[in-house]
Amino acid sequence: MDAMLTLTGAWLTLLQLLEAVWRSDWIVVALKFFPFVLMFELPIQALVMLGGVRRYIEGRRTARYPLAYHPSVSCVITCYSEGADVQKTVRSLTEQLYAGPIEMLAVVDGAVQNRATLAALRALGPYVNARKLRRLEIVPKLQRGGRVSSLNQGLALACGEIVMALDGDTSFDNDMVRHAVRHFADQNVVAVAGNLRARNARSSFVTRLQALEYALSIHLSRAGLDAFNLVNNISGAFGVFRRDFLRRIGGWDSGTAEDLDLTLRIKKYFARHPDLRIRFEPRAMGHTDVPETFRGFLKQRLRWDGDLSYLYLRKYGHHLRPGLLGLRNFLALVWTGLLFQLALPFVLLTYTIYMLFVYPAAVTLGVLAFVYLFYTLLAALMYAEYWLLYSERRRQDLKLAWLLLAFPGFTFLTRCWNAIATLYELLGNSHLESSMAPSWVLRRTKF
Secondary structure, X not given: OHHXXXXXXXXXXXXXXXXXHHOOOHHHHHHHOOOHHHHHHHHHHHHHHHHHHHHHHXXXXXXXXXXXXXXXXXXXXXXXXXXXXXXXXXXXXXXXXXXOOEEEEEEEEOOOXXXXXXXXXXXXXXXXXXXXXXXXXXXXXXXXXXXXXXXXXXXXXXXXXXXXXXEOOOEEOOOHXXXXXXXXXXXXXXXXXXXXXXXXXXXXXXXXXXHHHHHHHHHHHHHHHHOOOOOOOOOOOEEEEEHHHHHHOOOOOOOOOHHXXXXXXXXXXXXXXXXXXXXXXXXXXXXXXXXXXXXXXXXXXXXXXXXXXXXXXXXXXXXXXXXXXXXXXHHHHHHHHHHHHHHHHHHHHHHHHHHHHHXXXXXXXXXXXHXXXXXXXXXXXXXXXXXXXXXXXXXXXXXXXXXXXXXXXXXXXXXXXXHHHHHHHHHHOHHHHOOOOOHHHHOOOOO
């Protein structure tokens, strides 16, 4: 009986909130979930969606005028325990529809232990080198030094004007190189963030949710930020750089989260050189495997979110200022990084706990149902924009639409876990436990 009364009260609360929206009584509605929607969510999502339309129009216009620009490309492939899967990466690069030369530098970290990966690469040598303008060079590193060590080794050997930093377990569409390098015809472009899809999206419910998350948070969000030169991260699995610029700033820095680390270091030049650009190319598509279990997903995000906290709060906290980043990127990093990614999870968690203890269960359930409905609508609007403007595999992406009903819950759990990851980093230096490098390498980092 009590449960029925609670559900009835929750339904009445939800109806009252919906009626307030219908009457445009926004103050009543805003107070129910202020400040984490009005101050954090809506401005960022509005910027992303507006930028997404602007980026789409720009892309349609530039596609009409293909460039006769084919610089030499060096693909630094970081390999560690991929085994035969590394062949998918090398084959997809060999078969690129690109008129310029492509060299593949496969850097095998800890080659003594990773003989299967080394053997798989050697077996592909004749296949690659038989192709015109394609070359595979295998670089075995006998002692494991970590991902950054492999990237810098590849950068030192790279002969191409453009350097691609790629994971050994990521494959690519055959027009990826052509779309990615075209931006470097503009001398102000120093880096391009590639796009990513979940290759194993159909493996489980968790992988499907991550596939939808990649579509909205990587594909659409970075396209929207690109329209304002505010790309927030160059993915470690798929980043493209102007080689000479990358060498001038010293390559990758030792430690963890080398992708965000390098992005922040590049942005430190934006105030002094305001014409510099980091682009995002939605048509440069890579395919990577995501964790197939919820436990594996949480373990991955514990590392990702902890590393993000480490970089923003410890390593680069004193560098986040307009004098280095430029005013626009400074405001964007404070808003999307410090507030949205670090502060908002704590606000959400605190607000939810507060409601559970202060308000009656019926009111709490009604308000949470209203908030859930709001986020479902917001996700549906973003998905519709993504599907109409950016999806190059519409039939495949349409199969993800039903997941919009579960997506707000997935996002909420992810943000709560983000708060835990931040606390874990602040209290326990979790970035020193990364699997991206041996412990003796991580202990030598400055922070």
